[in-house]
Every structure is written in structure tokens, then in C-alpha cells.
Amino acid sequence: MKIDIEKLKEIVGENNVSDDIADLYVYGSDASVHHALPTAVVRPKTIEEVQKIMRYANANKIPVVPRGAGSGTSGHTVPIDGGIILDMKQMNRILDIRPEDMLVKVEPGVVDDDLNRALKPLGLFYPPAPASSRIATIGGEIAANASGVRSVKYGATRDYVYGMKVVLANGDLVNLGSNTRVHSSGYQLERLIVGSEGTLGVVVEATMGIRPLPKYRCLAVANFDKLQGAGNAISDIISSGCEPSMLELMDKIGIIAVNKAMDLGLKEVGAIILFEADGNVKEAVDFEIEKMKKICKKHNGKDIKKSYDLAERTKLFSGRKKLFASLSQYKEGIICTDLADDMGVPNSKIAETAEKIHEIAKKNNVIMAVYGHCGSGVIHTKIMLDPKKKSQWKDAEHVIEELYDYIDSVGGVTSAEHGIGLSKAPAWKKARPDMIPVMRKVKQALDPNNILNPHKIMDAPDDWVKATNLRYKVG
Amino acid sequence: MGMLGKLFYFKSNGNFKRSKKWEQELNKCIRCGYCYELCPLFKSNNWESDTPRGKLLLIYGMITGEIKPTQEIVEKIFQCFYCKNCSDNCSAGVPITDILTDARADLIEAGFEVEGTIVKIDEDLCSVCGICVPLCKYEALSIDEKDEDNKKIVVDKVECRGCGLCVAACPAGAITQKEGCEVTLPELHEKVKEFIKEDGKKLVVFACNWSMFPGMQLSESPTLVKTPYGIIVSMCSGRVAPELVLNAFDEGAWGVMVAGCPPEECDHDGNYKTRRRLVLLKNVLKELNIDPKRIRLEWFSTGESAKLERTIDDFVKELEKMGPIKKMNVSKVIGG
Numbered sequence: 001m002k003i004d005i006e007k008l009k010e011i012v013g014e015n016n017v018s019d020d021i022a023d024l025y026v027y028g029s030d031a032s033v034h035h036a037l038p039t040a041v042v043r044p045k046t047i048e049e050v051q052k053i054m055r056y057a058n059a060n061k062i063p064v065v066p067r068g069a070g071s072g073t074s075g076h077t078v079p080i081d082g083g084i085i086l087d088m089k090q091m092n093r094i095l096d097i098r099p100e101d102m103l104v105k106v107e108p109g110v111v112d113d114d115l116n117r118a119l120k121p122l123g124l125f126y127p128p129a130p131a132s133s134r135i136a137t138i139g140g141e142i143a144a145n146a147s148g149v150r151s152v153k154y155g156a157t158r159d160y161v162y163g164m165k166v167v168l169a170n171g172d173l174v175n176l177g178s179n180t181r182v183h184s185s186g187y188q189l190e191r192l193i194v195g196s197e198g199t200l201g202v203v204v205e206a207t208m209g210i211r212p213l214p215k216y217r218c219l220a221v222a223n224f225d226k227l228q229g230a231g232n233a234i235s236d237i238i239s240s241g242c243e244p245s246m247l248e249l250m251d252k253i254g255i256i257a258v259n260k261a262m263d264l265g266l267k268e269v270g271a272i273i274l275f276e277a278d279g280n281v282k283e284a285v286d287f288e289i290e291k292m293k294k295i296c297k298k299h300n301g302k303d304i305k306k307s308y309d310l311a312e313r314t315k316l317f318s319g320r321k322k323l324f325a326s327l328s329q330y331k332e333g334i335i336c337t338d339l340a341d342d343m344g345v346p347n348s349k350i351a352e353t354a355e356k357i358h359e360i361a362k363k364n365n366v367i368m369a370v371y372g373h374c375g376s377g378v379i380h381t382k383i384m385l386d387p388k389k390k391s392q393w394k395d396a397e398h399v400i401e402e403l404y405d406y407i408d409s410v411g412g413v414t415s416a417e418h419g420i421g422l423s424k425a426p427a428w429k430k431a432r433p434d435m436i437p438v439m440r441k442v443k444q445a446l447d448p449n450n451i452l453n454p455h456k457i458m459d460a461p462d463d464w465v466k467a468t469n470l471r472y473k474v475g
Numbered sequence: 476m477g478m479l480g481k482l483f484y485f486k487s488n489g490n491f492k493r494s495k496k497w498e499q500e501l502n503k504c505i506r507c508g509y510c511y512e513l514c515p516l517f518k519s520n521n522w523e524s525d526t527p528r529g530k531l532l533l534i535y536g537m538i539t540g541e542i543k544p545t546q547e548i549v550e551k552i553f554q555c556f557y558c559k560n561c562s563d564n565c566s567a568g569v570p571i572t573d574i575l576t577d578a579r580a581d582l583i584e585a586g587f588e589v590e591g592t593i594v595k596i597d598e599d600l601c602s603v604c605g606i607c608v609p610l611c612k613y614e615a616l617s618i619d620e621k622d623e624d625n626k627k628i629v630v631d632k633v634e635c636r637g638c639g640l641c642v643a644a645c646p647a648g649a650i651t652q653k654e655g656c657e658v659t660l661p662e663l664h665e666k667v668k669e670f671i672k673e674d675g676k677k678l679v680v681f682a683c684n685w686s687m688f689p690g691m692q693l694s695e696s697p698t699l700v701k702t703p704y705g706i707i708v709s710m711c712s713g714r715v716a717p718e719l720v721l722n723a724f725d726e727g728a729w730g731v732m733v734a735g736c737p738p739e740e741c742d743h744d745g746n747y748k749t750r751r752r753l754v755l756l757k758n759v760l761k762e763l764n765i766d767p768k769r770i771r772l773e774w775f776s777t778g779e780s781a782k783l784e785r786t787i788d789d790f791v792k793e794l795e796k797m798g799p800i801k802k803m804n805v806s807k808v809i810g811g
């Protein structure tokens with residue numbers, strides 16, 4: 001593909017364009033199993049620069065892939081057709097904090113934790129909090145509709161998007177949404193951009209709702225001998241009307257992995273659940289915690305510990321926070337791959353799904369941990385395998401097929417929070433064929449030349465293993 | 476070595492023999508990126524290829540033969556301060572800096588010339604006094620005495636950690652580092668100036684990367700909340716040269732704090748030198764009619780971010796009582 005590097009340098013400056021292999025190779029991957037080389041990496045700093053880049057790319061039909069921190073897990077930013085990687089991390093200013101309106105205006109490259117660091121002294125916070133909040137950018141979170149540990153009470157990114165400025169494929173700038181929590185003024189196009197995975201437009205500014213920090217947070221942990229008991233406790237907590245501000249599951253595989261990685265000394269039981277309540281009235285927080293404790297006990301939950309203290313809470317949560325990477329330490333010779341990672345299932349199906357995952361893993365010679373923000377119906381797994389063995393990738397394919405068929409059969413959803421990208425596309429396409437033509441029409445209307453993150457979601461290849469090179473050397 | 480020679484060299488020597496043993500460890504990386512939020516090099520350059528996970532990918536690409544080493548790739552691999560903020564935060568257990576060291580050795584063996592973050596000796600300025608040699612805890616500096624009439628200091632490019640202790644200590648100013656990684660004196664001067672002139676900061680804090688960086692994150696976010704202080708990360712408190720401190724006062728700082736690890740915890744034995752240097756500096760300040768209380772040396776262990784915040788707040792309050800310094804001309808004192 002021919003790209004006029006000099007032209008791009010004219011737009012963003014000499015130091016913000018690279019076509020050196022050192023950059024192309026690195027920007028060719030995210031946190032998924034995929035890898036493909038872009039033709040150039042460009043780092044815009046202003047809205048006008050993004051517009052100029054898009055005008056140039058559109059006129060020359062060059063693919064453009066917007067990229068935040070590259071923490072996407074399904075190949076969202078892997079440039080399957082080459083082209084330009086638009087590294088948005090330079091646009092990282094918090095433009096306005098308006099406590100009086102309970103909103104912030106940010107550039108898309110602001111890192112989630114940085115935003116929360118700025119809000120904390122004002123007694124405010126931005127709630128979606130994916131586990132990757134240390135590096136994930138607000139632009140990436142919008143484009144993936146990220147959610148996280150507090151979504152069970154506070155909702156996902158979509159619930160905080162008030163408005164945004166978006167540069168379209170042809171370089172036009174549009175102002176979507178409002179400065180208010182609700183609006184009924186035309187199509188909710190800002191919501192359309194949420195979860196669009198960089199395929200419909202480049203978010204260049206976002207207006208996001210914020211919330212007051214609760215005065216009290218109490219985190220508790222309960223051990224369960226059986227994974228099923230933990231799963232049932234979670235479903236029961238939700239259906240009995242408790243209001244947890246966090247409700248997380250971690251199975252034995254996860255516990256062993258974090259113990260190995262961080263020497264946490266957790267009891268290696270069947271599963272643990274972490275539950276939190278927050279609020280401004282301590283008695284109310286206590287009430288919620290006690291109610292959840294009771295339900296845990298009903299399902300044979302034991303060794304229940306709770307704490308209001310920040311340091312103690314951070315310690316209790318540390319294993320969960322770093323679980324994903326720790327899984328690579330579970331067993332010598334196998335590593336953690338980001339596949340089949342975030343299904344959503346109806347609340348009553350948590351325990352059944354958790355057990356099903358272990359069953360499918362065993363049948364197919366891989367190991368799968370079960371964990372996640374189960375209070376909001378998100379079940380995380382990872383497929384742990386020996387990436388050098390070709391047969392293990394076949395095993396992974398079988399797992400994925402079986403697992404997603406099961407998820408579909410219980411009325412679940414392919415991805416609850418990470419998005420579809422490349423690796424989840426075949427399963428999602430199989431589950432939602434009705435959505436594909438409608439989504440293609442929307443895409444065609446907004447990006448007729450198909451230059452924005454092409455061949456993803458509904459247009460991704462049908463075989464995820466062959467969609468790109470794998471980032472591991474097989475054989 | 477010419478290109479042909481290089482190719483032949485790779486063939487005959489088996490490429491990347493040291494790095495190859497890390498393939499399994501490299502596969503463990505899930506690319507979560509937890510290693511890069513604390514990497515000072517990523518903070519200053521901001522390209523994905525400056526992140527530890529990016530460098531690991533480059534090494535992986537080279538050992539699996541997907542990419543060939545180029546000068547640009549080699550430069551990236553040699554840009555690291557070995558602060559280990561990355562490996563300490565990697566729960567996948569990837570021994571990032573060990574992998575980097577082996578890759579460096581392989582690349583040097585393959586004949587690459589690099590600058591990276593490693594130090595360079597200007598032979599015209601160097602008098603081969605040898606002061607730097609025992610200073611370096613990693614034994615990266617030695618005197619080459621092969622030619623009796625032409626002794627010189629040589630740098631072991633694999634061992635040099637880029638801490639810059641020797642740069643600050645060389646009386647002839649013969650040791651330098653490449654611009655671009657925010658470690659050279661002119662770059663640090665520039666940053667001090669920006670803090671004071673553009674952001675109106677009163678207190679400049681030189682914080683050592685090892686103990687301070689995680690805590691420092693508290694105040695490094697691109698917030699709207701203006702702080703009266705600015706933090707500059709140096710690779711070691713021993714790296715803070717006296718002229719840097721005087722320069723801060725000259726630019727209009729009300730106070731300077733040097734924050735390092737407690738003496739017994741310093742990776743480089745740099746903070747002993749800092750202590751000695753600051754005692755001398757205080758005397759210089761007295762001569763300039765500046766209250767020596769305007770300089771503080773404080774120790775913090777890893778994770779003591781609350782203490783850091785408290786200490787900075789206290790110092791800012793004290794400085795506000797003292798007010799600004801009456802105009803001085805430091806350049807005269809430090810020789811222009």
C-alpha cells in the first residue's frame with residue numbers, strides 16, 4: 001500500500017509519523033492473539049490534524065485504525081488490511097471538570113486512572129473502571145463500551161456518555177449528544193459510537209458523566225469449597241435485590257495462579273467471591289454487606305472477612321486486579337491466551353456456565369480459569385495452552401465453538417465488555433446473523449469507502465485462527 | 476560491519492543465542508501493559524515501541540526471525556534505565572530486564588553500534604583521572620591501558636544501566652548521554668524552566684525513579700488541578716548535579732527538594748554522594764544569601780507515596796511563608 005509519509009508529516013509534524021519497522025511491528029498487535037503490520041503510525045495532537053488525516057486517507061482509500069492503549073483483547077486494533085494506525089494517546093488533556101454539572105470533557109487519549117486521579121481530590125469519580133483502567137483510554141473504553149468491577153451498580157461506559165465530538169471517515173467533524181444526563185433530541189448517535197470499535201468514526205472529545213465518591217466502601221471476601229456454591233451465591237445476591245457495588249468471582253485456577261504470581265497465601269478453595277457495598281450512610285453499607293454475607297453462608301460460603309480500610313481493601317482485591325497476567329504462571333509450559341474471554345449470561349446461569357467452562361476445557365485438553373464481574377453477568381475465562389503446539393490451536397478452536405454454542409443456548413451474549421474485533425467475530429456472526437445486514441448499512445452510510453478499521457466485527461474473516469498471523473510462533 | 480558481513484555473521488554465529496532461551500517467558504506476556512505505565516522512557520517518548528512490552532515484542536520478533544534487527548530497533552532495546560518498575564509489576568512473571576540484557580549482549584556481539592541510554596565518553600575532554608570507574612556499581616567503566624600512551628575509559632555497553640551517576644561526577648564533563656530520553660542536563664534544565672516559567676510552580680522536586688515513580692504518578696496526571704510543585708524524575712538522586720539545583724533557583728524556584736531512596740536501599744550507592752553534594756550546596760546558597768532551608772533532601776522507600784505527598788505539602792507551606800528569593804545571578808557562581 002502506498003502512503004505519502006511526507007504528506008502525513010506535513011499534517012502532524014516530523015516526529016509524529018513513523019514507518020520504521022520498529023514501530024510497525026509493535027503497533028501491529030494489541031492484547032489479543034493476532035498480529036498484522038500497519039503501513040504507518042501517526043500521532044495526532046489536535047482535532048484538525050485528525051480531520052486532515054481522515055480527508056487524506058478517505059481520498060486515497062487508505063485504512064485507518066484508531067488506537068488507544070492497545071489493551072483490546074480481540075484484535076480490535078490489529079490492522080488486518082495495513083494502513084494507518086492512529087495513535088490517540090497524545091490527545092490526553094482533561095479539558096474541563098465541571099462538578100456543578102457533574103460532567104467532564106476529555107480528549108480521547110486520557111487514561112481512565114488519570115481521570116480518576118484528577119477527580120478524587122474533588123470527591124468525584126468516573127465509575128466504569130475496567131480492570132485495565134491503569135492504561136485503557138477513554139476513547140478506547142467508549143469504542144468498546146468497557147465496563148468493570150463497579151458496573152454491577154454503576155453501569156457501563158455507555159451510561160456515562162453524554163456527548164462527543166467525532167471525526168467521520170470523510171474528515172467531517174460532528175458534535176453528538178448533549179451536556180445532560182438524558183436527551184431526546186434526534187437519534188442517539190453518541191450511543192451508536194459506543195461499542196463501534198473504531199469502525200464508524202474517531203472520537204476526538206468526550207463529555208462524560210461523573211458521580212460523587214461514596215463516603216464508605218466495605219469489601220468482603222468469602223471462600224467456597226465448590227465453584228457451584230459461589231456461582232449460586234452470586235445469582236442469589238442479585239435476584240434478592242441486594243445492591244453490591246462490586247461482585248466478583250475467582251475460581252481455584254485463578255486463586256492458584258495469583259498465589260504463585262504474587263505470593264498472596266489465599267486458601268486454595270473451589271472459588272472465592274469478593275463483594276463490596278458503598279454509600280454515604282455506614283449503617284446502610286453494613287446492612288447491604290450483612291445481607292450478602294447471609295446469602296453467602298446459605299450457599300456454604302466460609303471464612304468471610306470484611307474491611308472498610310483502603311489499604312486492606314486494596315490487598316484483598318490485588319489478586320483479582322492482576323489475575324489475567326498471573327494466569328500465565330499457573331503451570332509451567334502453558335501460557336494464558338486472550339480467547340473466549342468475556343461472555344455475558346443471564347443472572348440465573350452463572351453457576352451452570354462456570355461449570356460448563358471447566359467441562360469444555362477438560363474435554364479439549366486446555367485449562368480455563370473462570371472469574372469476572374459476575375454480578376453484572378460477565379464471565380471471564382482465558383484459554384491456557386502451549387502456544388507452540390499446532391494441535392493446541394485446534395483445541396482452542398473446538399473450545400470456542402462449543403462454548404459459544406452453549407452461551408447462545410442459554411440466551412447469553414458473545415462479548416459482555418471487551419468487544420468482538422477479530423477473534424470473537426465468527427461466534428458472534430453465528431449468534432446474530434440478523435444484525436449483520438443492518439450494521440453493514442450503518443457502516444456504509446458513515447464510511448462508504450470502508451476505511452475505518454475495516455474487516456472487523458461483522459466484516460471480520462470467518463476463521464479467527466487464520467484471520468491474521470498469530471502473535472505466537474507455532475511449531 | 477557492512478550489511479553482507481552482518482548477514483554472514485548472523486549465520487555463522489547462530490542468531491540471538493542468549494535471547495532465544497527466553498522464548499517461553501516471552502510467550503507468557505499477555506500484553507496487559509501494566510509494565511509501561513511506570514516506565515520513565517515511555518513517559519518521555521510516548522511511542523508504543525518505547526514500552527517494555529513493545530521492546531519484548533521486538534525481541535520476540537528477532538528471535539523468531541520475523542524481523543531483522545535494524546539500527547532503530549537496536550536503539551530501542553538499549554534505551555532502559557533498569558529501574559525494574561516493569562518487571563516488578565508484571566504478574567505474568569516475565570523477567571523483562573534480564574531478557575533485555577541478553578538481547579543487548581547478542582546485538583553487541585552482532586556488531587551493532589548504539590547510543591541508547593548508555594553513557595558516552597568524550598575522549599578529548601576525558602583526562603582518564605578514573606574517578607568514574609569505582610563509582611559505577613555495575614562495573615561498566617574501566618580503564619583501557621593497552622596503549623600506554625593512549626589510555627582511555629571504556630564503557631561496557633551491556634552493563635551500563637544509564638543511571639548517569641558518572642555523568643554528574645565527572646569533573647571534566649566528559650561523560651554524556653544521548654538527548655531525547657529526558658536525562659541530559661540541558662533537557663532537565665529545560666524542564667525546570669518550563670515548570671517555573673510556564674506553569675508557575677514554586678517547588679521543584681527531583682525524585683529518584685526507583686523509589687518515587689509509583690508515588691509520583693499521583694501528581695503526574697494531566698489534570699486541571701494546578702499544583703504549586705513539579706516533579707522531575709531523575710534516574711538516581713545521585714544524578715542531580717549541583718548546577719541543576721542552582722539553575723532551578725536562578726529560574727525563580729522558591730525551593731528545591733531532592734527525593735531519593737534511603738541510603739541503605741539505593742541501587743547505585745548514589746544517595747551517599749547526593750548527601751555530600753547537598754551539604755556543599757547549602758554552603759554555596761549561604762554565600763548567595765539564600766536560606767539553606769530552601770533545599771531539602773528527603774528519603775522515601777518504595778510505596779511511600781502518602782509520605783511523599785505530606786512532605787511536599789509541608790515544604791510548600793514553609794516556602795510560602797518564606798516567599799520568593801530576591802533576584803540572584805547563579806551563572807556567575809557556577810562559571811556561566
Ligand SMILES: Cc1cc2nc3c(=O)[nH]c(=O)nc-3n(C[C@H](O)[C@H](O)[C@H](O)COP(=O)(O)OP(=O)(O)OC[C@H]3O[C@@H](n4cnc5c(N)ncnc54)[C@H](O)[C@@H]3O)c2cc1C
Pocket residue numbers: 030031065066067068069070071072073076077088108129130131132135136137138139140141142143144145146147148149196197198199201202203204324325417418419453506507508
Ligand atoms: C489486563 C486487561 C484487563 C482488562 N479488563 C477489562 C475490564 O475489566 N473491562 C473491560 O471492559 N475491558 C477490559 N479489558 C479490555 C480493554 O482494556 C478495554 O476494551 C478498553 O476499553 C480498551 O481501551 P484501549 O485504550 O486500550 O483501546 P484500544 O485497545 O487501543 O482500542 C479498542 C477499540 O477502540 C477503538 N478506539 C480507540 N480509541 C478510539 C477513538 N479515539 N475513537 C474511535 N475508536 C477508538 C479501537 O479502534 C479499537 O477498536 C482488559 C484488557 C486487559 C489487557
Ligand code: SF4
Pocket residue numbers: 325503504505506507508509510511527528531561564565566567568569571
Ligand atoms: S506487565 Fe508483563 S504481561 Fe503485562 S505487558 Fe508487561 S511484560 Fe507483558
Ligand code: SF4
Pocket residue numbers: 510513514515516517526527554555556557558559560561562571572
Ligand atoms: S527497567 Fe525501567 S526503564 Fe527499563 S523498561 Fe523497565 S520500566 Fe522502563
